[in-house]
Amino acid sequence: MQPIKQVALTCITHDPTGSLLSTIKELKEELLNLNYDKKYLTISNVTPKEIVKELEECNFHINIVEKSGVGNARRDCLKFVSNNDHDYYYYHYCDFDRLLTWMKEYPTELNSFIQNIVDVDYLIIGRTEKALQTHPEEWQVTETVSNKIMSLQLGKQVDITAGSCALSKRA
Numbered sequence: 001m002q003p004i005k006q007v008a009l010t011c012i013t014h015d016p017t018g019s020l021l022s023t024i025k026e027l028k029e030e031l032l033n034l035n036y037d038k039k040y041l042t043i044s045n046v047t048p049k050e051i052v053k054e055l056e057e058c059n060f061h062i063n064i065v066e067k068s069g070v071g072n073a074r075r076d077c078l079k080f081v082s083n084n085d086h087d088y089y090y091y092h093y094c095d096f097d098r099l100l101t102w103m104k105e106y107p108t109e110l111n112s113f114i115q116n117i118v119d120v121d122y123l124i125i126g127r128t129e130k131a132l133q134t135h136p137e138e139w140q141v142t143e144t145v146s147n148k149i150m151s152l153q154l155g156k157q158v159d160i161t162a163g164s165c166a167l168s169k170r171a
Helices: 021-026 028-032 049-057 070-082 096-105 107-115 137-154
Strands: 007-013 038-044 060-065 090-095 122-124 164-168
Touching: 007 070, 007 096, 021 028, 021 049, 021 096, 028 049, 038 049, 038 070, 049 060, 060 070, 070 090, 090 096, 096 107
Parallel strands: 007 038, 007 090, 038 060
Antiparallel strands: 090 164, 122 164
């Protein structure tokens, strides 16, 4: 019998207008019951306190950082997870707005992914073409260019701009 995989979620969000609050409230029960062993969220300091409060009530460990760009926020979220005492072997990084959409639109797929996370050091979790088409045209254009460059570099088609990946503690 294979041991149960310990998976921690780590996310970032920057929501100065509080636009995610209604979705967070709508999905509160689902957020509470997400199938992760721990949930970590790095939030920009300009995100409303009400969002922080709602997410703390959903058992997220919160890390508030200065707004300094998505790259810095992603590095901060990984530092936050690594500074916590835990035995998790796998992490699922996901931009928080993407996680909410995944929970709302494809909850069964998300649960299946969590339960069946593969034994690799790093996994790009891309989108289908249909999912990419739901984004504004200007995002599609810029993300398609970035994805094409990385796909050529790696020698296979990838979606590195999707804002989600799985990684091992070893990575």
